Amino acid sequence: MKYLLGILFLVVTYSISFGQEKIFKAGAAKRVITPQPLLSVSGGVGTPNPVTTKKGDLFVRALVFEKGSERIAIVGIDNLGWPAVLGNKSRELIKGIPAENILIGVTHTHSAPDAYGFPDENGNIGADLKYLDWCVIQIADAVNEAINNLEPANLKIAVEEAKENIAYNYYAPQLYDRRCGVIQAVSQNSDKTIATLVNYATHPEIIGSERGILTPDLCGPLYDRIENKVGGIAIFMNGAQGGMVTADNRLEGGGEANNWEECIRNGELLADEALRIIEKAKIQPNPEIYCTSKIVEFPVESELMQTILNGSPLMQNKLEKNKISTVVNLLNIGTAQILTIPGEALPNIGFYLKRKMPTKHSFLFGLTNDAFGYLLTKVDFNSFERYNYISRTSLGEMTGEIFIEEVLELIKNSPDPNK
Numbered sequence: 001m002k003y004l005l006g007i008l009f010l011v012v013t014y015s016i017s018f019g020q021e022k023i024f025k026a027g028a029a030k031r032v033i034t035p036q037p038l039l040s041v042s043g044g045v046g047t048p049n050p051v052t053t054k055k056g057d058l059f060v061r062a063l064v065f066e067k068g069s070e071r072i073a074i075v076g077i078d079n080l081g082w083p084a085v086l087g088n089k090s091r092e093l094i095k096g097i098p099a100e101n102i103l104i105g106v107t108h109t110h111s112a113p114d115a116y117g118f119p120d121e122n123g124n125i126g127a128d129l130k131y132l133d134w135c136v137i138q139i140a141d142a143v144n145e146a147i148n149n150l151e152p153a154n155l156k157i158a159v160e161e162a163k164e165n166i167a168y169n170y171y172a173p174q175l176y177d178r179r180c181g182v183i184q185a186v187s188q189n190s191d192k193t194i195a196t197l198v199n200y201a202t203h204p205e206i207i208g209s210e211r212g213i214l215t216p217d218l219c220g221p222l223y224d225r226i227e228n229k230v231g232g233i234a235i236f237m238n239g240a241q242g243g244m245v246t247a248d249n250r251l252e253g254g255g256e257a258n259n260w261e262e263c264i265r266n267g268e269l270l271a272d273e274a275l276r277i278i279e280k281a282k283i284q285p286n287p288e289i290y291c292t293s294k295i296v297e298f299p300v301e302s303e304l305m306q307t308i309l310n311g312s313p314l315m316q317n318k319l320e321k322n323k324i325s326t327v328v329n330l331l332n333i334g335t336a337q338i339l340t341i342p343g344e345a346l347p348n349i350g351f352y353l354k355r356k357m358p359t360k361h362s363f364l365f366g367l368t369n370d371a372f373g374y375l376l377t378k379v380d381f382n383s384f385e386r387y388n389y390i391s392r393t394s395l396g397e398m399t400g401e402i403f404i405e406e407v408l409e410l411i412k413n414s415p416d417p418n419k
Helices: 002-021 084-093 129-148 219-230 260-279 303-311 347-356 385-392 399-412
Strands: 025-032 059-067 070-077 102-106 151-161 167-169 179-187 193-200 233-238 245-247 283-285 289-299 323-333 336-340 361-365
Touching: 025 129, 025 193, 025 233, 059 129, 059 233, 059 289, 070 129, 070 233, 070 289, 084 102, 084 129, 102 233, 151 260, 151 361, 179 260, 179 361, 193 219, 193 260, 193 361, 219 233, 219 260, 233 361, 289 399, 323 399, 336 399, 347 361, 347 399
Parallel strands: 070 102, 193 233, 336 361
Antiparallel strands: 025 059, 025 151, 059 070, 151 179, 151 283, 167 245, 179 193, 289 323, 323 336
8 A cells, every 4th residue: 555655646746747847837037237337329330429317227138938948039239230259148148948949139229338349441340349348248147037036927019000190101102011029937836927028010219229229119108007007027129120110210301300208108118008909918828938049140242241240249250251150039928929130121021920930929029139230132232222221231132031031941841830
C-alpha cells in the first residue's frame, strides 16, 4: 500500500509540475532613460540639435511572455532607432531568454539622443557613447525585472481601425493603415492589468528635433493615459509608417501644431482608441506562444547609407562587399502573429504582409532589431520626385523585395496562430 501511495504521489506531483510548466505567464517592467544632464537630440541623418528643456521622460519598457520552455521579450525604447550592436550588448546581460527571442524596437521619437552615431563630413559623431552604454544596462535590467515579475496571465488581443486625426500620410494623405493592434496581459490571480501593448503606424515627431526639447513626443501622454486608466505598463511599438505616415497635427486653417499640448491630444486619443478596441476583446486563457527568426542579408547600394554604416561606431559591423545582415522575427502570441521590420516600411508593404498573415490579428513591429532606413518596393524606388528622399535613405532598390520574400517564407513555415 505504501508503495502504491508513493507512486501515486509521484504521479500527482509530476502532473502538477508539468501543468505549471505549461501555464502562460507575463511580466513587465520599465526604466527611465532620460539623460542627466540633457543631451542633444536627433531627428535623422545629420548633427544632433542642442536642447534646453524636456517634456516628459524617455523610457525603455519591457514585456516578457513565457509558456513551458519558451520565453519571449518585447522591448520598446523611446528613441529614433536602435542599432543591433547596442541591442546585442543588452542581450548578453539578459539571463533566461535566448538572444534571438529578444525583440528590441523603438517608438521613433524624433526628440531623443542620437543612437546611430551619424558621422558628419569630417567623420565626427554627435552620439554620447557613455549614455548609450548606460541605456544598454537599463534595457537589460528592465527585461530581467520583467522575468522576475512573471505570473500566470490571460491575454486579450484585438485589431481594429482607430479614429481619424491620429495619423495621416504626408505624401498621400489617405494612404496609411488605420488599424491599431492591441495586446493586453491580465493577471490570473487578481485580474489586474500587467501590460497593454499598442501597435500603430505613425511618426512621433509633433515637436521634432529642432525645437530644443527632449521628449517622447506623443508616446509619453499615451503611456500616462493607459496606465492611469487601466494600470500596468503601457508599451508602444511602431508599424509600417514609412513614406511618410506621421502624426496628424494639422490645423484647420493651415499649418501644424508643434507643441506639447498637441502631443497630449494625439497621444491620449490613440490611447483611448486602443483601450476602446481592447475592452470588448474576449479573454484568451493559457494561449500558446511561438518565436522564430532568421538572418536576412541586404545589399547596400545607397552611397549615403554606405557612408553612415561604414562611418558609425554603432553599426553591427562594417560593410563587407556592400552587404549587411540583420535578424527578422516572427512571433505567434495567442491569435496574434507579429513580424519585425528592420526599418521604416512603406504602407503598401505593410498592407501586403498583413494580408498574407493567416490571422485577423496581424501585427508589424517596425524599426525593430535594427533600423536601416526606408523599405520600399522596386517599382516605387526612385520612380518619382516625391520619393527621392526615401529612396536616398533606403539601403537600395531591392531592400523591400528581399524583405518581403524572406518574411513570406517565415509565415509559410510557421504554425497558424488560430490553431
